[in-house]
Amino acid sequence: MSAPVIWGGRLIFHFGHLAAEHLNRIPAALYHRPDAHVAVTLPPGRVVADIPPWLWDMLAWYGVAPSRLLAVTNPIEAEQLFVGPQPEHLGAHPPPAWFLDLLDELPRLNDLRPTPTPVVYVTRQGQPALGNGGHAGEGALVRALGRAGAMVIDPARLPLRAQLEAYAGARHLVFAEGSAVHGRQLLGRLDQEILI
Known part of the structure; x- marks a missing residue:
């Protein structure tokens, strides 16, 4: 070539x-x-x-x-x-x-539009049914976080851009482990707290 x-x-x-x-x-x-x-x-x-x-x-x-x-x-x-x-x-x-x-x-460069949110929780709910790892009782945690005002996202159901917009706008970003954690690596430096 x-x-x-x-x-x-x-x-x-x-x-x-x-x-x-x-x-x-x-x-x-x-x-x-x-x-x-x-x-x-x-x-x-x-x-x-x-x-x-x-x-x-x-x-x-x-x-x-x-x-x-x-x-x-x-x-x-x-x-x-x-x-x-x-x-x-x-x-x-x-x-x-x-x-x-x-x-x-x-x-x-990608014209990303962050979604400003105090807390974003990235769930693994539904992964055990697919044969992947998950957390016992995560459904209850997801419901409680939703009631408390956190944005709950399932990365398996969102396009990458929507995931990155949620991550970029989060003041506190909480992952339930899993591969989605590595999506945050695509964004560089942001002033936010990340918990896993």
Whole structure:
């Protein structure tokens, strides 16, 4: 391929790991090469049509249009390949300030409209029925928080943009664990309290 290419990472179909460990190298690479295509690998046996909507939303948040995505399932050649650093990963090391500076710009670049709310609770209610982890009695907690005026959101039922608008507008953001926690990493610095 003669056009410049950025290495975007592995597209695993798991929201939390993708946000925390794989796609975060894209913002810095695109900052330096805004004209480049973004190459990613797909899981074995998967094709572009298998990419879930939330994953397209995450790529769009970083500035990757579908037309610029190169889903690699076989070896390719690129005349120019750019590999940005992976600034965030699971572990004890905080992200560098330059990366947070880039993330701080994404809400503006994406024209995000935060929903001002004192408390947002991000539930996992309904996840045990899907075979995923959850919390006993969370339904009672959700009802009590709703009565107390908290905004309760279920990230499994909201598009990524709506989740980010709720997160960005929250003074206190409370997660019931799970992968949705990593959605907050897409926003950069905000003056808010985060509880898990």
